[in-house]
Amino acid sequence: MKYLLGYDIGSSSIKVSLLDIATGQAVAAVTSPKQEMEISVPQADWAEQRPERWWQECVNATTELKARYGFDTSLVAGIGITYQMHGLVLVDEAGKVLRPAIIWCDSRAVDLGNQAFAEMGEEYCLENFLNSPGNFTASKLKWVRENEPEVYAQIHKIQLPGDYIAFKMSGQLQTTVSGLSEGVFWNFKQQVIAQELLDYYGISADLLPEVVDTFSVQGQLSAEAAQELGLTAGTPISYRAGDQPNNAFSLNVLNPGEIAATAGTSGVVYGITDAPASDPASRVNAFVHVNHTTEQPRNGVLMCMNGTGILNSWLRKMVGELPYDEMNRRAAQAPIGAEGLVFLPFGNGAERILENRPTDAELRGLNFNVHSQNHLLRAAQEGIVFALIYGMNIMRQMGVQVRTVRAGNANMFLSPVFREAFVNAGDVTLELYNTDAAQGAARGAGIGAGVYASAAEAFGGLERILTVEPTDQLREQYQAAYGRWQDALSTIIPQPISLAHV
Numbered sequence: 001m002k003y004l005l006g007y008d009i010g011s012s013s014i015k016v017s018l019l020d021i022a023t024g025q026a027v028a029a030v031t032s033p034k035q036e037m038e039i040s041v042p043q044a045d046w047a048e049q050r051p052e053r054w055w056q057e058c059v060n061a062t063t064e065l066k067a068r069y070g071f072d073t074s075l076v077a078g079i080g081i082t083y084q085m086h087g088l089v090l091v092d093e094a095g096k097v098l099r100p101a102i103i104w105c106d107s108r109a110v111d112l113g114n115q116a117f118a119e120m121g122e123e124y125c126l127e128n129f130l131n132s133p134g135n136f137t138a139s140k141l142k143w144v145r146e147n148e149p150e151v152y153a154q155i156h157k158i159q160l161p162g163d164y165i166a167f168k169m170s171g172q173l174q175t176t177v178s179g180l181s182e183g184v185f186w187n188f189k190q191q192v193i194a195q196e197l198l199d200y201y202g203i204s205a206d207l208l209p210e211v212v213d214t215f216s217v218q219g220q221l222s223a224e225a226a227q228e229l230g231l232t233a234g235t236p237i238s239y240r241a242g243d244q245p246n247n248a249f250s251l252n253v254l255n256p257g258e259i260a261a262t263a264g265t266s267g268v269v270y271g272i273t274d275a276p277a278s279d280p281a282s283r284v285n286a287f288v289h290v291n292h293t294t295e296q297p298r299n300g301v302l303m304c305m306n307g308t309g310i311l312n313s314w315l316r317k318m319v320g321e322l323p324y325d326e327m328n329r330r331a332a333q334a335p336i337g338a339e340g341l342v343f344l345p346f347g348n349g350a351e352r353i354l355e356n357r358p359t360d361a362e363l364r365g366l367n368f369n370v371h372s373q374n375h376l377l378r379a380a381q382e383g384i385v386f387a388l389i390y391g392m393n394i395m396r397q398m399g400v401q402v403r404t405v406r407a408g409n410a411n412m413f414l415s416p417v418f419r420e421a422f423v424n425a426g427d428v429t430l431e432l433y434n435t436d437a438a439q440g441a442a443r444g445a446g447i448g449a450g451v452y453a454s455a456a457e458a459f460g461g462l463e464r465i466l467t468v469e470p471t472d473q474l475r476e477q478y479q480a481a482y483g484r485w486q487d488a489l490s491t492i493i494p495q496p497i498s499l500a501h502v
Helices: 051-069 110-120 124-126 136-149 159-169 175-183 195-201 225-227 245-250 309-318 324-331 373-397 416-426 435-450 472-489
Strands: 003-009 014-020 025-032 076-083 089-091 157-159 215-220 238-242 258-265 265-271 285-288 299-307 342-344 362-364 404-408 429-433 466-469
Touching: 003 051, 003 159, 003 435, 014 051, 014 435, 025 051, 025 435, 051 159, 051 225, 076 245, 076 435, 089 159, 110 124, 110 195, 136 195, 157 159, 157 435, 159 215, 159 225, 159 238, 175 285, 215 435, 238 245, 238 435, 245 258, 245 265, 245 299, 245 362, 245 435, 258 373, 265 373, 299 373, 309 324, 309 373, 324 373, 324 416, 342 373, 342 472, 373 416, 373 466, 373 472, 416 429, 416 466, 416 472
Parallel strands: 003 076, 076 238, 258 404, 404 429
Antiparallel strands: 003 014, 014 025, 089 157, 215 238, 258 265, 265 299, 285 299, 342 362, 429 466
């Protein structure tokens, strides 16, 4: 029996999955730590984590995996890595981390990105980068250059979170084209590094790591890393991708018209196109997908909503640490629309779908004589769904076809209320599969290491376990509730996106 290992480097936890190559099924998985990792907030709208903690949890998770499932580590044919996107890790020439990572939900660089968008020209940015520089990694690096010059002067290379973990494993400083695009370091029109943005920000391209293919043997596990992890030195590291491209990959979403969704720490809908697509307000963003080639372009169009898992976990603390399945059960006890209670779930940094406006979460329509804990739990789940539908409709206006959506049977898609609201408010079919991000990373490692000859072979073990369809009666009720949610949103965002398909 031979195996593949997949590591999912999240902001809440690290997950590692062991995949049996022959069956294509996960045989064991471990998450570490058991409680969510902390996010440091030194100032309002900032968010940081220590990359060293990610590595330690990789070690802890691998140690536990070996203890629970005594596999022969010499039979691991490849290691894949997926990671929280848009984070900025800075290392010096010795590979030492210079400061805590500025992670995906940090909003400190919004003004710098908006200024670049205006001064470089919105049309130019959208034509070449398909995005505003916004709050992405390049803008975060510019913030460091302006505000922490003593740190900036020591930078040898910048890294994304997955690049850092790969570096800890192999000792090699590398990234991918897909990774460069997620930081707005990539010019889609010319298919080269976005030198124009680097020049505008005064950043040297020398700070970017070597570029390797997403599916390739990018390095081997070093003796030092092998000893820490308890694995075998020389094991190939053969795949890396940001969490949302990888989530799509894990669901075999690789071609135009295919759509993936996730509702974990953040809520995301991700569709594939073969032509450049951009939103004039950069509320929805485009990145290079994992299977992109010059001959066969593949871009991922992504809408992201920050306030997803963090809202659910915050509510859990507020209602006495109830298990999530009990929260889901109670949410189902309240009627559709929560009897007028509306939750705007925007309390976790600047939201791109709201044009990076600093917006707080809001609860509207609260009536002490009507609403209970059940109403609050349903309103929160509906509010997250409605924010996703709002972003999906922007994607539709861009020409992305959103009809059937694939998701892993995990996180908020475990909630019947969430699933029902999603398909009926969004007028989509939902397919749930027996996979997750770490399994996707393991399958990617199999392709990169040459274990699988094709994606079709890699997904032999992928199984659809549930299909949820909209119904006429529920569609009408949920779309009425979505209309009330839009009315509430219109007080902070003019002219909300219509539900009508474009």
